[in-house]
Amino acid sequence: MRGMSELMRLREVWGHRPLLGAGVSVLLQDESGRVLLQRRGDDGLWGTPGGALEPGEDVLTAARRELLEETGLRCPNLRLLPPQEGLVSGPEMYHRYPNGHEIYYAGMQSHGTLPASALADAQPDDSGETLALDWFALDDLPTLSGNINRANLNVLRTRAGLPPLPLEPTPPPPPPGNYLSELRRVAGQRRLPLCVPVVAILVTDKLGRLLLLRRGDTGLWTLPGGVLEPGESFEACARRELFGETGLSAARLEPLHLYAGAEYRFTYPHGDVIDNVSVLYRAQETGGDLHLQAGESPGAAWFALDSLPGETELGGPLIRAMVAHVASPRAQVRATALPQRDVLLR
Template sequence: MSYLGDLRAVWGSGVLISVGVGVLLQDESGRVLLQQRGDSGLWGTPGGGLEPGEDFLTAARRELLEETGLECSNLALLGLGEGLVSGPEFYHRYPNGHEVYQVGMRAYGTLPASALEYAAPDDSGETLALAWFELDGLPPLSSNIDRAKLNVLRVRADLPPLPLLPFPEAPPHDDHLTRLRAAVGPRPLFAPGASVLVTDDRERLLLLRHGRTGRWVLPGGKLHPGESFEACARRELAEETGLRAGRLTPVQLLQGPEFRYEDSGAWDSVGVLYRAEGVTGKLTLPQDEVTDARWWSPGELREAELLGMYTRRAVETWRGRASLVP
């Protein structure tokens, strides 16, 4: 059974955050490969949910093979500007009643049109048919996540974006992941979230002392259902520091098996690192979660006791500076 299938056995049909990857494939004439879905009969791009310990590109290759029988040698993740998926518009209710907010990434590659002659989807029933479509002649699509993915290609081709379908308001913020952990026990769970690089006028990095471990972390935290990565970054920055950013630019995705950590069970981080600009407000710390704050120069950071691989990799990115390009 899949990751989400395991959770559904305990959680039922209620809202979950689904971490997944979509695959955009074009042939030599610019047509896009779509699959007719077994659950709804509508069309969409290949793709699906990640399994614990899996990175996005590995999942993209696996899902492509399962749903089409094809492999793509130049398949790669899109940059964060085109590739990142999150927000209330990506709510989806499947025909069986299961509700999700989809977050994740998009991958892109090319195949010759003739590759479809060798397509061989697995026997799961997810794929009823496969076909190439012109970007201005698309069939009925399955969901907003497919519309938004195809809009990436339509914008590139100077075509107007497809309008998104209506979607409900995101639910009020609550302790969703805490409740999910209590329901499913110590098994690995995905923890999507965001962190923020904040610097002062002396080019020093702001780190916070984690109240429970005493180690240093970036401002940041986990997504709520229906929240975008950027909205999460803004909320966590305000809650943990009292600061607000005029602009947040995504600079790095921190995800993969090396970012698993243990805290009342296993968590696989799916984090987006943002650079803050135009920061305003007075640095004010919450009373319990954060016990101290400090501005660190690049040289001083060698002495900082950083919390986990996630924070270490984020700090390495900041120190490298050249990596801070979307």
Template sequence: MELRKVWGSRPLIAAAVGVLIQDEHGRVLLQRRGDDGLWSEPGGALDPGEDFLTGARRELLEETGLTCPRLTLLPLPESVQDGPELYHCYPNGHEIYIVGMRAHGTLSAAALERAAPDDSGETLELRWFPLDALPELSNNANRKSMTILRARVGLPPLPLAPTPPPPPVGNFLHDLRRVIGHRPWFAPGANVLVTDDQNRLLLLRHGHTRKWTLPGGGLEPGERFEQTAARELFEETGLTAARLEPLEMYAGPEYRFTYPNGDVVDYVSVLYHARNISGTLTPQDGEVLETGWFGVDELPGDEELSGELIRANLRRWKEGQSTQP
């Protein structure tokens, strides 16, 4: 709310988690919201430095008073929340684009008798609903989540509410920094593994950090993670991929990064593997100082890499190499 005083109602990107809880009859647990009186799955924005599963457990407890021992993140790609259809305008006029993940778990129907939402007023009522008899839902994020569950039992997708076109691609985080300064902020984005015919990995030495990193960058409001990956890959390298395969999503306190200018970001990042690359490698002027192709045993040392997120991305790639026949 402090940010809104200076940012106004303009769209922000909200890193959030949705919590899908079902009972033994396949019904889904929904809350009637205090802001618009409509229904949604439990969930909400991550706290700074929080990972998605921790956020899911916290939001479930705050909004229902319940815990779910078997709560897990859905697998990619159905877990990912992104895209222009996940625009939401709150009753007070504040606009957001929801990005993040979905968690899923099961509880007995009788668990609802123990429900005790906190006193914030976010939850007016809790109820189990059959997937073929859902109430009026609050926003498209909820409709997309319910569509995932409905598809599992052969039900058709829910229609989405119309949304305004997203703003043109610019430099959202740069504009936001003018308002928030150096303080920590979630930075949703994507990184891309690009390999050549010798199975060497492409790394870029970044102009700001002078460290080795992967092609990638930040998400713009209304953009999908895959669109970010494709856009940043082309901007930084001149290459395009016929297909981008999602491998893993990263978030949590270990992925906080401080830039040389003092800006602090909490990365929320999807890692993609680029398939069927085309184009000529053309480093982005000023942004990329150097490019290099590295075999699995030739990668730069950890101190030469641009933070823990990139180190985790490279570990994921190395693990994939070790499992190949």
């Protein structure tokens, strides 16, 4: 439980105020469609297995680890839900633990199946997180712990044609600020003991060209995007960052993929290290006039998909993976930018 001890040390200086928790929930059903729930050790109420991602951990690995720790079970067909269905975030995902610590959950749901008889082999670890385990029918659920568990069960209830469970009222989120900078100020330059939820947005024009921004700190190309504020949803953050960095808005934002893992770890020029859990969106039907945020992006350009910047010109492995997601299979990645008239510079 090294990650937990490091998080508690952060709490010693951060206090009770809200943190953003990037995590994963595990939705397991038996052959009758019943869902596996755990009775939690902190409040005695029921919820789905799951928890926070460890820095450098991918989401499915975290789901398997949390399931094993909290139930002693392994699920061979455990899979992440598609982003259009499985993303969870926003002001309703607030939770206050019995010790007073506050958190806003932002993450992904996973789903798998096990026979009901598998419960006979359940052996939760000795952490005290799990007091009991049982299968429950979706129309006969026990008292659930917090809105995150209601949101989890609503995915399964919707699939079964049942009405969603109402979410409990939550306090208003803190006023927008600069969550990551404040977290860094408190934590220092050591690697943060929690993953940071972020978004990035693919914007293409009518010619199918991709918009990239020039980073002010490294001079490398990147996508519009940024870090969630506590209580902000992935989509709300994407809209805020898109407009703030480019002046553009989108009629629709389509979630495409979630990225997490050690291969996407990013080190800033000043030495800060961050483990992101990043959702990639595609902007649909964009409007507005392109202009850049003062002091952040010194330039921007529209790139044809067969003329994208080379890997060394892109801002890290995460951006390279995201740009590759939109590039056509036959695109030859090379360092040829568009003519000057297609480049917006300050």
